[in-house]
């Protein structure tokens with residue numbers, strides 16, 4: 001097997017030439033540009049701003065969108081890109097997800113032509129950063145219960161409420177904010193510096209430390225009517241975006257899992273206890289075999305999901321299945337890898353503990369593991385266990 | 388002006404190489420393939436010249452199996468204009484490579500040929516020199532800096548030689564081979580990858596060129612480097628000198 005690769009089932013052969021080239025390019029970008037700095041960013045709880053600019057130059061943001069300065073990749077190529085970003089750090093993949101699949105996608109799918117022309121090329125080039133404000137302090141898994149309100153006032157809208165756990169919140173040039181107009185959920189573009197709008201970073205995170213997470217406060221924020229996303233009405237608006245992001249996460253988690261597995265494999269081959277490499281003991285082999293099996297299964301899930309998405313036949317429940325399965329597998333792999341590394345598993349000399357802590361976020365955001373269980377349970381039984 | 392850049396598909400340097408049982412070739416299943424790193428530097432240099440001198444065309448050339456399309460497509464994604472793949476399943480030695488390049492120079496008529504100083508698979512380090520010889524063109528090998536004259540009639544090339552640098556002035560057309568420190572190649576951008584799909588990649592069967600590519604050498608045996616063994620502690624400086632003299636035979 002190749003250094004740095006996990007392809008036990010020759011899945012590479014299922015990829016097209018440009019999909020392989022995309023993966024190779026993002027991969028060497030991450031190896032050369034991100035790996036030397038990411039551990040430090042994580043330790044200092046610092047957002048790698050410089051790296052983001054270079055990710056933009058590579059064409060990462062909104063890479064599977066068509067037009068408006070976006071690369072227009074296939075969804076499988078986009079997934080491979082997410083996998084390579086997250087092999088570096090879940091925070092980098094989060095940046096890609098929030099910018100591309102949540103903020104840009106919301107504008108691309110639901111925005112007016114004018115909004116698209118104004119924001120998408122700037123966001124693709126990384127000159128404008130976006131965020132996506134759906135979750136609130138009291139409404140996470142149940143965003144339909146949101147309390148943020150939008151009220152029409154002549155030619156403008158007035159927004160009031162609080163959003164929490166918002167990735168990129170304090171650095172965003174444009175925030176996609178979801179709010180209720182009466183009982184209807186609508187999306188608004190709130191620009192940085194709009195009076196009454198402020199963002200405050202959430203500190204003390206043990207997870208996704210190289211990513212910014214903020215609270216957005218909206219106090220009588222007045223936005224022009226032209227900033228309403230005209231196409232979106234109801235929960236279908238934000239959910240369509242989440243579906244895109246979850247798709248990317250199903251791939252991304254495999255990247256984190258791969259880094260952990262390869263680190264553990266190499267470590268186990270080198271580390272000797274009782275006069276033998278620990279990789280020679282059955283209990284350790286069982287863990288390594290479990291890891292490579294789960295990664296291989298996850299790759300096949302993600303690949304097939306991508307082909308369905310490219311064919312435009314992918315159902316949201318299929319995304320739930322892959323997000324749920326692959327993130328759980330990745331977290332499990334990270335924890336096992338941490339265990340194999342012994343004491344070295346808890347220091348940042350190795351990337352494992354960072355990935356492990358990051359994945360604790362990944363299993364919670366974009367629909368918790370259990371919410372996806374309930375979505376799938378409802379789909380296969382026809383009985384709703386969510387409420 | 389036109390720049391011809393030669394590109395070889397080689398195993399990723401990070402790949403763990405395994406030998407076939409008969410020991411004269413490597414196992415190629417499961418190997419990841421990349422552009423020869425020195426060729427990637429040559430592509431980058433061509434693209435930088437193109438960015439400065441409007442109207443420059445960068446043409447890539449590879450000789451090998453159909454799978455080398457992927458490396459050419461990567462070069463196109465980096466920004467080259469078009470590519471030529473000379474198709475063959477057989478092993479092509481440096482002299483044969485040089486003859487194929489010579490032949491294509493006849494039709495392509497580039498002013499500059501940029502190549503890697505060597506391919507990292509067989510490390511021959513002679514194709515560039517042979518091309519220059521066959522064409523009767525000046526050559527500047529191991530380039531660490533290339534400055535094209537404003538009139539595009541010549542170039543100044545800094546070479547890394549033992550213990551220092553040497554700067555040559557050469558008239559064009561010429562052959563320049565790239566060393567490691569010439570530049571740092573760009574990544575193929577994602578929009579670049581999409582654009583590359585529409586760029587021309589012409590395939591020419593080797594037989595159609597009428598070039599003598601018969602091998603002159605045969606690989607008798609390949610061996611992997613000996614496994615590294617752990618070091619040993621010596622008791623005194625005297626013993627160290629003794630061991631270096633008697634066993635290691637270095638002093």
Ligand SMILES: Cc1cc2nc3c(=O)[nH]c(=O)nc-3n(C[C@H](O)[C@H](O)[C@H](O)COP(=O)(O)OP(=O)(O)OC[C@H]3O[C@@H](n4cnc5c(N)ncnc54)[C@H](O)[C@@H]3O)c2cc1C
Pocket residue numbers: 098132133134135138139140141142164165166167168207208213361364365366367368369370371374385386387
């Ligand atoms: C680092 C980070 C970044 C984030 N970025 C963003 C962002 O950019 N934009 C954004 O809008 N949000 C973001 N989020 C928020 C994230 O989407 C929410 O945290 C997530 O939806 C879960 O909501 P909650 O934290 O309120 O948990 P809760 O909904 O309170 O859930 C707590 C627990 O209860 C369980 N639970 C809830 N309901 C049920 C039920 N019906 N049946 C059984 N179990 C149930 C859950 O599965 C979970 O285990 C981010 C979160 C983090 C940690």
